[in-house]
Amino acid sequence: MKPEKIRNHIMNKMRKYKFPETRSVSNSKKQDSNNSFVPDEKNDIRRFKILESLGKLTDFKSLKTKLLLLNAITISFVIVAIMAYMVYVSKSNAKExxxxxxxxxxxxxxxxxxxxxxxxxxxxxxxxxxxxxxxxxxxxxxxxxxxxxxxxxxxxxxxxxxxxxxxxxxxxxxxxxxxxxxxxxxxxxxxxxxxxxxxxxxxxxxxxxxxxxxxxxxxxxxxxxxxxxxxxxxxxxxxxxxxxxxxxxxxxxxxxxxxxxxxxxxxxxxxxxxxxxxxxxxxxxxxxxxxxxxxxxxxxxxxxxxxxxxxxxxxGSLNRLVNEITFNMIAIGLLSLAIGLFFAWVISVVISTPIKHLVKNVELVQKGDLTVSSDYKSNDEVGVLSNAFYEMVDTLRGILTDINTKSLLLAGSTEEINNSCSISVDTFESISVAAQDIAQGANEQVESVDEAKMQIEVILNDMARMADLLVEAKEISQNAGESASVGDNLVTEALNQMDNINNSILNSNKCLKDLGHESDSIFKIIKVISDIASQTHLLAMNATIEAAKAGEAGKGFSVIASEIRKLALKSKDSTVEINKIISDIKAYINKTIDIADATITQSEKGISVVSNAKNTFNTINNNTKDIIEKVNELVVATERVVSNSKLFTKSFYQTMGVAESTSASIEEIAASLETQTDTMDKITNSSSLLAQSAKEMHELVGKFKIN
CATH class of the missing domain: 3.30.450.20 (PAS domain)
Incomplete structure (x- = not known):
């Protein structure tokens, strides 16, 4: 059965169940003094909270639930195995x-x-x-x-x-x-x-x-x-x-x-x-x-x-001893299981909460939302990764904000260029009319030329401003690419750090296993001490008997022998207690080994999450490269416009020379005006291309949420 079906089955059972507070009436209603039924809001709220808590607990897609389930199964299996082994060993050793x-x-x-x-x-x-x-x-x-x-x-x-x-x-x-x-x-x-x-x-x-x-x-x-x-x-x-x-x-x-x-x-x-x-x-x-x-x-x-x-x-004495040992083992095992489950729950919450929050924010950044933030502060590896991620997001948000602002300015400048070109076309039409009507006089022609000169100066200024903005946009795009590369390097470094942590946990796990082997040597030493205490007890008993045979002369020695016997018994009891303590320590070492194994698994999952984050940075880096390419196209187009503007300026000054000298014929003036019109058409086309590029850059930046 799938986890979703298990969860839905439990939720349906809980919805049908009537809690003790609501069994006397149906549909969570209670009877008032007038024998009428009114809604019981407190019971409804309580039931909703219980259902909500059980829903979270049975959410098998949750990392916390998976960690808790994994640790619970591991701890339960280890404790049951240890209990079964200890009961078996106790039964085997009891008769011996x-x-x-x-x-x-x-x-x-x-x-x-x-x-x-x-x-x-x-x-x-x-x-x-x-x-x-x-x-x-x-x-x-x-x-x-x-x-x-x-x-x-x-x-x-x-x-x-x-x-x-x-x-x-x-x-x-x-x-x-x-x-x-x-x-x-x-x-x-x-x-x-x-x-x-x-x-x-x-x-x-x-x-x-x-x-x-x-x-x-x-x-x-x-x-x-x-x-x-x-x-x-x-x-x-x-x-x-x-x-x-x-x-x-x-x-x-x-x-x-x-x-x-x-x-x-x-x-x-x-x-x-x-x-x-x-x-x-x-x-x-x-x-x-x-x-x-x-x-x-x-x-x-x-x-x-x-x-x-x-x-x-x-x-019956042997059976009672075995039953007592079995009962003690079961009691210790159940207590250890309860403590282990509690710590497993705490560890799963501590590990999963910051990772879940970071994964959620990575998904938002992948969708283009750069407004994510977090209050999580820690000096561990997850904290370092979280801080590096949010610093990278802040840097990227600033870069894209600058690009968005520059693209808007670029669009405005392009619009002004188009307006200037329209005015220039109108001016050339006026010049054409003036050329056809040369009789109006040189003064009118000079005034028209002066007016055209002013418009050309405006166009040249706008073109220079547009070129500067494009240079700035190019630098910003390059900075964005470098920042994306730096972010990618940071994630790679974090991934390497996670690998080092995983190796450290593996080494710690090996040391714990070696410590468990050393505890077996302690068991052998304690067994030797116990045998010595038993022999000492027998010797003390023999000495007591010999002292009793000696009569009054052996009373003092009888007291000493009795004390030696007591000390031997205490030594034997102490070895039993030490043996029990060492057994408990060995059990805790085995549990720590199992928890370390579970931590290694979660570390590997963390490495997988960081790898996904690295892929996300690769996507951001590719998008930044696209922006740089668009800006380079804008620079090329702007250079083309500037080149055409120089041609236009040269032609215009030639026109001014013709107007001032009044030595050219009307056919030459018409030809010059036709040339200028073509040039203005090219400027208009270049301006349109620049405007389209600025629009595309603005739309590209608009994919990111930065405010």
């Missing part, structure tokens, strides 16, 4: 970020588990170095040994069983129901072992004062008791923790420390985890929800997999 987060939490959980092993190991070392305990072993006092070890069991509730070996013989077991069997001669002194549940074990040699080994003590800790281990991991990491024995889920604890025993048949693929696939791509259905898990194997001292410790998040 979640995997990295779970990996870090899994590493932290493994550190907590190792700390638990170290804690059991420290307790075991303290017991093994106790002198009273060593003495009971050496004296083989089982009852006192039992009492002593029960005191340790009460003191350290995390210990589930204590086994004492003397040589290879087990001499004491605190928990008679324990079925854990361990070889006291193994080289690994701590780790995990399978009993009824997975246990942490620590083995220490009992050495007497002579540094001889008298026995071995083994401490056991069941990591499934009361779900204390996964509760500690979940509350410390603020994450969901899961414990598997074998491939079956034993228990889980949420981020708030709420632990649950598993009553469902939930298993895990140990073979896949053993192959290094610690992050499970497929979700696990547990407790009514789907979880993404990151797993760490729990192996005994022989390398056998006893179970799995994992951390995870629900798929």
């Amino acid at each position: 970020d979640m995997e990295n987060s779970l990996k870090n939490q899994s590493i932290a959980a493994e550190i907590i588990l190792n700390n638990k092993i170290s804690n059991i190991e420290n307790i075991n070392a303290n017991i093994a170095r106790n002198s009273a305990f060593k003495m009971l072993i050496q004296m083989d006092l089982k009852q006192q040994l039992n009492q002593n070890l029960q005191e340790y069991m009460n003191k350290y509730p995390e210990i589930n069983d204590i086994i004492v070996y003397k040589g290879d013989t087990e001499i004491y077991r605190a928990n008679e129901n324990s079925d854990v069997k361990i070889d006291s001669t193994i080289k690994q002194r701590n780790g995990f072992i399978q009993g009824e549940h997975i246990n942490i074990f620590s083995m220490e040699d009992i050495v007497d004062s002579n540094s001889e080994t008298i026995g071995t003590i083994v401490l056991l800790h069941d990591i499934t008791v009361d779900n204390n281990l996964i509760r500690e991991i979940s509350t410390t990491l603020e994450a969901n923790a899961f414990l598997y024995e074998g491939n079956k889920l034993t228990a889980m604890s949420d981020a708030n420390g709420n632990a649950y025993d598993n009553n469902e048949d939930v298993t895990i693929d140990l073979e896949s985890i053993s192959k290094g696939n610690e992050f499970l791509d497929d979700t696990q259905r547990m407790f009514g929800e789907n979880y993404y898990l990151y797993c760490k194997e729990i192996k005994d001292y022989q390398g056998k997999t006893l179970g799995v410790l994992s951390v995870g998040v629900t798929d």
